[in-house]
Amino acid sequence: MSLNDDWRRRSLAAVWHPCTQMKLHARDERPQPLIPVARAQGVWLHDHEGARVLDGISSWWVNLFGHGHPAIREALVDQLHTLDHVMLAGFTHAPVVELSERLSALTGLGHAFYGSDGASATEIALKMSAHFWRNAGRPAKSRFVGIAGGYHGETVGALAVTDIALFREAYAPLVRLAATVDSPDARQAAPGEAPADVAERAAAALDAWLTEHAHETAAVIAEPLVQCAAGMAMHDPRYLQRLRALCDRHAVHLVLDEIAVGFGRTGTLFAHQHPQAAIRPDFLCLSKGLTGGTLPLSAVLTTDAVYEAFWDDEVARGFLHSHSYTGNPLACRAALATLDLIEQTGIVEANRATADRLWAQFAPLTAHPAVRHARRQGMIFAWDVASRAPDFSRRFASHALAQGVLLRPIGHTVYAMPPYVISEDEGAFLAAGALVALQATLAEEPAEGRAVATGGVDGV
Helix, strand or coil: CCHHHHHHHHHHHHCCCCCCCCHHHHCCCCCCCCCCCCEEEECEEECCCCCEEEECCHHHHCCCCCECCHHHHHHHHHHHCCCCCCCCCCCCCHHHHHHHHHHHHHHCCEEEEEECCHHHHHHHHHHHHHHHHHHCCCCCCCEEEEECCCCCCCCHHHHHCCCCHHHHHHHHHHCCCCEEECCCCHHHCCCCCCHHHHHHHHHHHHHHHHHHHHHHEEEEEECCCEEHHHCCEECCCHHHHHHHHHHHHHCCEEEEECCCCCCCCCCCCCHHHCCCCCCCCCEEEECHHHHCCCCCCEEEEECHHHHHCCCCCCHHHCCCCCCCCCCCHHHHHHHHHHHHHHHHHCHHHHHHHHHHHHHHHCHHHHCCCCEEEEEEECCEEEEEECECCCCHHHHHHHHHHHCCEECCCECCEEEECCCCCCCHHHHHHHHHHHHHHHHHHHHCCCCCCCCECCCCCCCC
């Protein structure tokens, strides 16, 4: 038995993998084999037998500067020599203070509250918003409204504002569902409409809803510029200006989930800072790229007004939420090293040239006759594919791996979100592998049936 096969066997026997139907990895007919990873460097994942795969999706959108970046590694090693962890209740330490100060300076929001992952950040923001209104003497304002197709995590509170049926239907009895209003997804444009028109229609729908329900609504939650799990649905940035104005008019909080799109992914350091938006939310949820793809950490930043609503002699009016590893010094030090790299390398500006180069390299994929709605935002690229295969995503991912490329479509949406450090040659390799995978997948399609460019999540 090969080393790779041995690790696959042991993993199937012992590990329950996330977001996965485990039987697909073990079935006899067309299995989806686990990929054992022995090490990673730059944009490459290496197995135990010398093969490598280009990480075209930054390992679930977390990796910014490539795997094994020496500056982040050295910062972590240095931190291990001084402080690995201490509880943050009643204690503090330099990395968490310095990180909070820097995030505040970058966003205009202060008093960072830390969790361990993106879903935790969503939970924190929702609880904080509802508790704010309770402390303000308006306890009826305890409901939330989200955007159609929104995804904010898979814990019970986060599922309440997530509008992807596959993730939440099994848990419906546990979830207090939020309201959902129209998405500004630019793909919904009617003939003659521009993305800004779609955004305006969506904003008008939210305005109508808040006019009736603001008295019971704590917050609106949205993913700015790109709704990633909805198939990289992109919208006009002016929608964010309308969101901010509507939340102000109706006295509800605006929660922006930048868990996936923060730290330069969309072309500015944070998506809400896009020049045509330039707003400030009441709550900002961050995770994924926060530590450069090294350690789990999330943060919620909010305004002084929110913070001050919890400042009281009565303990019950404080925000009584915690995680054992809240503000872990190692994770905070990794985040500081990541922010250093963003500043020192000028990567947000450099990404504009990288994105243009990658888009040119993806031109043959964009021009394929089966592709619909080719689009990009910063370092995020997406193509909807008209296909008759109900398992398009799985088949495409398998063919991409055969080409040495990690790409996992969302339904019928092929997307790429590579690390920022991807070279010209690596970009060409990624683009060529994606095109071959598309051609191979379409060659396997059933002869009959209607080709559609959308589909539910079907990946492994």
